[in-house]
Amino acid sequence: MAKRVVIDPIPRIEGHLRIEVEVENGKVKDAWSSGTLFRGFEMILQGRDPRDAWFITQRICGVCPVSHAHTSTMGLEQAFKVTPPDNARIIRNLIEGAQFVHSHILWFYHLNALDYVDVVVHVFAQAEREYYDLERLWSDAPRIAWDASGRAAAASLD
Amino acid sequence: MLTKRGEGLSRREFVQIAGATIATLGMSGALTPKLAHALTKAAAGRPSVVWLHFASDTGCTESLIKTDYPTTSDLVLDILSIDYDESIMVAAGKQAEEVLAQAVARKDYICVVEGGIPTVPGHGMISGREMMDIAKEVCGNAKAVVAIGSCAVDGGVPAAAPNPSKIKGVDEFLNMKGKVINLPCCPVNPEWLVGTVVYVLTMGKVPELDAKGRPKMFYGRKIHDNCPRRTHFDGGRFVEQFGSKEEAQGFCLYKVGCKGPETWSECPKSRWNSKQSWCIEIGSPCIGCAENKWTDNFSPFYSKLADVALPFGDLTADKIGVGLAIATGAAIAGHAVVKAVKGKGGDGEKQG
Numbered sequence: 001m002a003k004r005v006v007i008d009p010i011p012r013i014e015g016h017l018r019i020e021v022e023v024e025n026g027k028v029k030d031a032w033s034s035g036t037l038f039r040g041f042e043m044i045l046q047g048r049d050p051r052d053a054w055f056i057t058q059r060i061c062g063v064c065p066v067s068h069a070h071t072s073t074m075g076l077e078q079a080f081k082v083t084p085p086d087n088a089r090i091i092r093n094l095i096e097g098a099q100f101v102h103s104h105i106l107w108f109y110h111l112n113a114l115d116y117v118d119v120v121v122h123v124f125a126q127a128e129r130e131y132y133d134l135e136r137l138w139s140d141a142p143r144i145a146w147d148a149s150g151r152a153a154a155a156s157l158d
Numbered sequence: 159m160l161t162k163r164g165e166g167l168s169r170r171e172f173v174q175i176a177g178a179t180i181a182t183l184g185m186s187g188a189l190t191p192k193l194a195h196a197l198t199k200a201a202a203g204r205p206s207v208v209w210l211h212f213a214s215d216t217g218c219t220e221s222l223i224k225t226d227y228p229t230t231s232d233l234v235l236d237i238l239s240i241d242y243d244e245s246i247m248v249a250a251g252k253q254a255e256e257v258l259a260q261a262v263a264r265k266d267y268i269c270v271v272e273g274g275i276p277t278v279p280g281h282g283m284i285s286g287r288e289m290m291d292i293a294k295e296v297c298g299n300a301k302a303v304v305a306i307g308s309c310a311v312d313g314g315v316p317a318a319a320p321n322p323s324k325i326k327g328v329d330e331f332l333n334m335k336g337k338v339i340n341l342p343c344c345p346v347n348p349e350w351l352v353g354t355v356v357y358v359l360t361m362g363k364v365p366e367l368d369a370k371g372r373p374k375m376f377y378g379r380k381i382h383d384n385c386p387r388r389t390h391f392d393g394g395r396f397v398e399q400f401g402s403k404e405e406a407q408g409f410c411l412y413k414v415g416c417k418g419p420e421t422w423s424e425c426p427k428s429r430w431n432s433k434q435s436w437c438i439e440i441g442s443p444c445i446g447c448a449e450n451k452w453t454d455n456f457s458p459f460y461s462k463l464a465d466v467a468l469p470f471g472d473l474t475a476d477k478i479g480v481g482l483a484i485a486t487g488a489a490i491a492g493h494a495v496v497k498a499v500k501g502k503g504g505d506g507e508k509q510g
Contacts, residue, residue, distance in 0.1 A: 007251040008285050011244045014216040016284060036283040038276070039213055040322030044315070049458035055445055056453065059315045062217025062345065110223060114248050131252070 002029060005132050008036070012111040014063045026139035050076055063106065066099035175228045175356075196360035201237040205359060206267040208258065209243035210296055212289045213282055213316050213325050214273030217345040218307040219245045225348040226432050233352070237359075241267065244284075255285050262299050268358075269300035274313040275331045276323035290331070297332055302358070304339045305329065305371075306351055308447060311342040318453035329371060339364060340371035344447035349428045350376040370450065376428075381418035381444055384426040387411065411438060415460040417446030 001024070008018035016037040022030040041060055045053055053076065058069035070092060077084060084092075129135060173194040211219075225233065234240050240247075241261045242254070249257055261267050275293050276282035282289035297303050305328040308314030317325040329338040341350055354373055357365045365373040382388065390396070390410040397404045397414050412419065421444055429436045437444055446456040 009244050009250065009254055011247050011250050011254060014245075016211070016244075016282070018283075018286075037213055037289075038281045038323055039316035039325075041316070043320060043322045044318045044453075049460070051460050052458055055459055056315055056318070059215050059217065059344065062215040062220040065215075065217065106220070106223070110246065114246075 003133065007132075012114065014061050023133070023136060026136040028137065050079070064099065064103055066095055070096060171228075171232070175232070193356075193360055197237075197356060200359035204237070204239040206261060206264070207238045207240045207243075207270060208261050208267045208296060208300070209240060209245075209270045209272065210292065211244050212271065212273030212275050212293065212310070213323065214307060214309045214314070216245055216272070218272045218310075218351075219243075221345040222348050222351055224431065225352050228352065233355075238355070251285075258296070262296055265299045265301070267300055268355075269297050269303045271297065271303065271305050271310045271328050272307055274309045274317055274325040274327055276325050277331065278322075278324045281323035293328065293332060297328065297334070302339070302364070303328065303332075303334065303337065304341065304351075304354065306341045306346045308342050308344040308450075308452065311340045312450045314344060315453050317451075336367075336371060338371055339367065339373065341376070342372065342448050342450065343423060344452070347376075347423075347425070347428050347430065350424070372422075376424050377422045377448070379422065379424065381421045381423055381425055381438070384424075385418055385438060386426065387438060405441065408441070411441070411443040413462050414443050415445075415458070415462055416443035417449070417452075417456050417459075417463060418444040419463060421446040421449050423448035 003023045005021045005023060006018070007020075010017040010019060015035060018032075018034045018036050020032040020034075021028055039060075041057065045056060048056070054069040054072040057072040058065035060068050073092075076082075173190060175194070175197060209219075222233075228237060234246065242258045244254070247254065247257070271293070275289050277290060279288060284292060305311050309316065309325070310328050312327040312330070313321065313325040316323065317327075327340075329335045329340065332338075339354060341354060343350070350373070353376065354365060357373075357375075365375055368374050368377060370377075382391075385391070387408065387410050390408070391412060395404070395407075395409045397409045397411055399405070400414060410416070416438065418438065425436050425444075425448070426438070429439070443460070445459045446452045449455065
């Protein structure tokens with residue numbers, strides 16, 4: 001008998017995401033990932049001054065606005081057959097590099113680290129594992145016993 | 159030191175926060191000890207905050223987590239009790255829904271809303287519920303509602319024409335005009351949000367608001383009036399083209415599209431990224447993102463204001479913008495005449 005697991009809302013991401021997983025006999029049979037917000041930026045951009053595009057596309061995502069703005073500008077350059085001067089290329093690369101550093105620090109410390117440092121982390125807590133029946137996802141995998149020191153018992157590694 | 163939970167803040171830290179906030183609010187530094195005391199008292203109760211995400215890009219959360227005093231961890235762990243916030247909370251799925259339901263039942267929280275509300279069914283859903291229903295329930299039971307960023311105030315960028323999801327601002331959708339504290343800007347400046355929160359916590363009341371629900375202390379002055387390039391505007395020295403000598407000299411950006419003359423915000427004073435800089439200072443014309451419906455009203459962004467058909471009633475909170483906008487246009491025309499006479503056909507401009 002298939003069981004459906006739904007996780008919605010998914011926290012600590014940009015946007016609204018819903019994950020649905022169908023599990024049958026301990027195996028994932030099917031899975032769905034859906035964005036649950038529609039804003040229609042493509043429709044908003046139609047008919048506007050092309051130079052306005054990068055101001056608007058960077059507001060698709062507050063975590064990576066630089067990349068959206070940058071690619072939008074590159075799109076215009078292709079359309080108008082323009083090659084940016086070296087200084088422009090260098091400045092853009094510097095800003096993109098800063099965005100890369102910012103985005104990774106943000107993602108790790110503000111969004112991801114909670115999964116490692118907090119005792120109530122949902123997917124690692126026993127109550128949640130039982131509620132969502134997570135152990136069944138890998139029920140056919142070989143079991144390895146762990147001793148109190150955290151080391152895998154040598155015998156079961158064979 | 160990822161978490162300071164339970165440790166609380168020292169008196170010295172509260173004084174630091176109070177000092178920084180006093181500067182933001184434009185109060186006398188002599189009030190710092192008083193404010194620090196009030197803040198210590200308010201934080202002891204850890205006021206509950208529910209932070210809702212609707213149709214936004216999370217840019218305002220991004221903006222907030224870059225605050226200096228108080229730092230994000232101080233604010234989240236030691237001053238406020240942020241009971242629900244999809245961007246930073248640990249809980250997911252059913253657990254998250256339960257946390258929200260508990261807070262709503264207590265009715266003792268401040269509701270911060272980031273993002274507008276899609277009014278086309280199915281265009282904005284959380285946990286299988288319409289954002290419209292969540293907004294009604296959660297905002298309706300809150301002690302106070304703060305709408306942060308353009309999206310929550312009037313729909314923002316995703317509500318620009320043709321507004322595919324018919325997104326509305328919080329006070330319009332909930333019919334709560336005048337009852338919501340609006341902090342527009344795309345994104346909101348973290349100092350204005352923290353300043354508003356600290357003001358409410360320490361003074362025990364909502365700061366004075368203008369006709370659009372914006373705190374006058376942050377939206378009471380025009381960018382144009384406090385612009386570091388204002389002397390160039392008054393002197394008729396304009397950037398006519400990007401990449402020109404005039405641009406390198408830091409002249410006024412009005413003619414390349416600056417919307418400063420019609421935008422009300424404290425950007426020149428608060429600045430951005432820990433007071434490092436802001437748009438006009440780095441040579442980018444203001445796009446007017448603190449104003450209502452800026453994506454449509456101020457488009458195209460690189461065209462000068464006089465060329466844009468503006469709905470004048472929407473310009474300023476107190477409708478005095480109409481006269482000012484016309485006066486600005488007249489000033490520009492005046493400068494052009496003076497220059498033409500002086501330069502005998504504009505030779506000076508060509509050389510410049």
